[in-house]
Amino acid sequence: MSAYGILVTWMDELRQENRMNISLKSLGIDRLSVEERLALVEELWDSIAEDSAAVPLTDAQRAELDRRLADHEARPEDVVSWDEVKASITERLKR
Numbered sequence: 302m303s304a305y306g307i308l309v310t311w312m313d314e315l316r317q318e319n320r321m322n323i324s325l326k327s328l329g330i331d332r333l334s335v336e337e338r339l340a341l342v343e344e345l346w347d348s349i350a351e352d353s354a355a356v357p358l359t360d361a362q363r364a365e366l367d368r369r370l371a372d373h374e375a376r377p378e379d380v381v382s383w384d385e386v387k388a389s390i391t392e393r394l395k396r
């Protein structure tokens with residue numbers, strides 16, 4: 302069973318017991334290795350992303366996205382390629 306599956310099972314058990322105090326320790330997550338916890342975080346993030354409509358944008362976030370889109374549409378040539386970004390980061394890390 303995946304780390305996510307274990308978490309879901311634990312959460313279901315806690316709900317059945319009507320326990321409101323959910324923590325890393327009560328879920329047993331504190332017993333997972335760092336690698337397992339990272340995998341769990343990734344699975345949790347993926348599950349949130351799958352249901353992104355449940356987390357609507359704020360007015361400020363929507364306005365910023367609209368501003369950025371308008372800027373891109375006005376100047377579509379003003380971009381940096383992924384290769385340039387990677388090269389820049391690699392160069393910064395060498396310092």
